[in-house]
Amino acid sequence: MHPPGADTVLVRHGDLNTKSTTVKRYMLRILVENLEAALEDRSVSGAVDRRWHRPLITTDEADVEAAVEAAASTFGVVSASAAVTLEPDREAIYDVLAETARRHYTGGSFAVDARRADKRLPYTSEDVAREGGTAIWEAVEDEFEPEVDLEDPDLTFGVEIREEEAFVYLDSVSGPGGLPLGSQEPMVALVSGGIDSPVAAYEIMKRGSPIVPVYVDLGEYGGIDHEARAMETVRILTQYAPNFDLRVYRIPGGETVAHLVEEMETGRMLSLRRFFYRVAEQIAERTGASAIVTGEAIGQKSSQTAQNLGVTSRVTDLPIHRPLLTRDKQDIVATAREIGTYADSTIDAGCNRVAPDRAETNARLERLLAVEPDGLLERATAAANDADLIEP
Structure with a gap:
C-alpha cells in the first residue's frame, strides 16, 4: 500500500550507522551496488541514490511496490517504504496526507508519525503530526468517524522532512537487516x-x-x-x-x-x-x-x-x-x-x-x-x- 503518485523507495539501514565514517562509506557503496543488482535481477526500473542517512530508489508508481520488495530482500536493509516525494512545505504535505487518506483510510484508528531531519525548518515534527492529523480527519469525516490512536493505530501515515524535500508513506516492509553482502570475507x-x-x-x-x-x-x-x-x-x-x-x-x-x-x-x-x-x-x-x-x-x-x-x-x-x-x-x-x-x-x-x-x-x-x-x-x-x- 502506498500514497497516490508514489515515486520513491526510502531504504533504511541499521548497523551501518554504528560504523566509523570510513567503514560506513565503504559499506554504503556495497549496499547501493547490491540494491542495483536486486532491481536488475527482478527487471524493476529504478535508480539508487546513495544518500548518507537514507538511500533512495527513484522509480515510478507502476514499479514502486516491486522496488520495495527488492530492497526488502537485500542484506543490510532494515526496512523499505514506498513514498511520494514533494517539497518540504507544510501545506503541500497536508494536501498529500489528505489525498492519501481519501484513497486508503477507510475506518479504524490512525496516527501521523512525522520526523524532521532539518531542525532549521520553521516548524516542528509535532506541528506536522498535529496539523497533518487534522487534514486527514477533515478528508474522511464525511465518510466515517475517524479515530486517533497514537499508541497502536490501525493505519500510520509516515512523514519524513529534509532540507530540500519531504516524503509521505504508509507501509514499512521489513528487510533482513545485518550488513551488506560482500562487506565481509567469503x-x-x-x-x-x-x-x-x-x-x-x-x-x-x-x-x-x-x-x-x-x-x-x-x-x-x-x-x-x-x-x-x-x-x-x-x-x-x-x-x-x-x-x-x-x-x-x-x-x-x-x-x-x-x-x-x-x-x-x-x-x-x-x-x-x-x-x-x-x-x-x-x-x-x-x-x-x-x-x-x-x-x-x-x-x-x-x-x-x-x-x-x-x-x-x-x-x-x-x-x-x-x-x-x-x-x-x-x-x-x-x-x-x-x-x-x-x-x-x-x-x-x-x-x-x-x-x-x-x-x-x-x-x-x-x-x-x-x-x-x-x-x-x-x-x-x-x-x-x-x-x-x-x-x-
Whole structure:
C-alpha cells in the first residue's frame, strides 16, 4: 500500500550507522551496488541514490511496490517504504496526507508519525503530526468517524522532512537487516539441503559474508532427492544475492560413506563430519574463503553434543562458525519458512540410513582415531580435488 503518485523507495539501514565514517562509506557503496543488482535481477526500473542517512530508489508508481520488495530482500536493509516525494512545505504535505487518506483510510484508528531531519525548518515534527492529523480527519469525516490512536493505530501515515524535500508513506516492509553482502570475507557453507544448513548460510550472508556452497554427494545413502533439495535451497539463497556466484561444489562422497558404514560402528557420524570439514577446508583454500559454516546446534543431534563438536572441529585449523549454535529447532524452522527454504528442506531423502544404531555422544579424539579407518582425510582431499562446480 502506498500514497497516490508514489515515486520513491526510502531504504533504511541499521548497523551501518554504528560504523566509523570510513567503514560506513565503504559499506554504503556495497549496499547501493547490491540494491542495483536486486532491481536488475527482478527487471524493476529504478535508480539508487546513495544518500548518507537514507538511500533512495527513484522509480515510478507502476514499479514502486516491486522496488520495495527488492530492497526488502537485500542484506543490510532494515526496512523499505514506498513514498511520494514533494517539497518540504507544510501545506503541500497536508494536501498529500489528505489525498492519501481519501484513497486508503477507510475506518479504524490512525496516527501521523512525522520526523524532521532539518531542525532549521520553521516548524516542528509535532506541528506536522498535529496539523497533518487534522487534514486527514477533515478528508474522511464525511465518510466515517475517524479515530486517533497514537499508541497502536490501525493505519500510520509516515512523514519524513529534509532540507530540500519531504516524503509521505504508509507501509514499512521489513528487510533482513545485518550488513551488506560482500562487506565481509567469503566462507564455505556446508549445505545438505536439510532445514538447518540453508538457514545457517543465510545468517552468515546476513552478516555480510558471501558463501561458497559445498554439497557432499552421499551416493546410495543420499540419492537424487538428497541432491535436488540441496540445490533448490541454494537456488533460493541466490535470490538474496543476485550479483554473487553461488555455484555449488559437489563433492563425490558416496564411496567414503559406504566405507565408513562398512568399517565403523561407534563414532561413524563423527568421522563423517571430520571428512566434511576437511573437504570444506580444501575448498576454502582453493577459493580464498576465511572459514567454514555449518547448521549445527548444541544437542540437536547426537553428533552435535558440546563434546562431539569440540572433537570434530579439531580436524581443521579454519574457524567453524555455527550461527544456529544456541537456537531452538522451532526457531530455525520459523526462519526457514520466512526465507523460503523450508518446503524443499523437508523432502524425505533417506540419508538417515548412515547413522548407526548406537550413537556416540561423548567422544574422545584418541578413541575416535583408534577406530577410524586409515586414510580418511586423504580421501577428503581427493574428493575435494574431484569436485564438480555446478549451477544450483
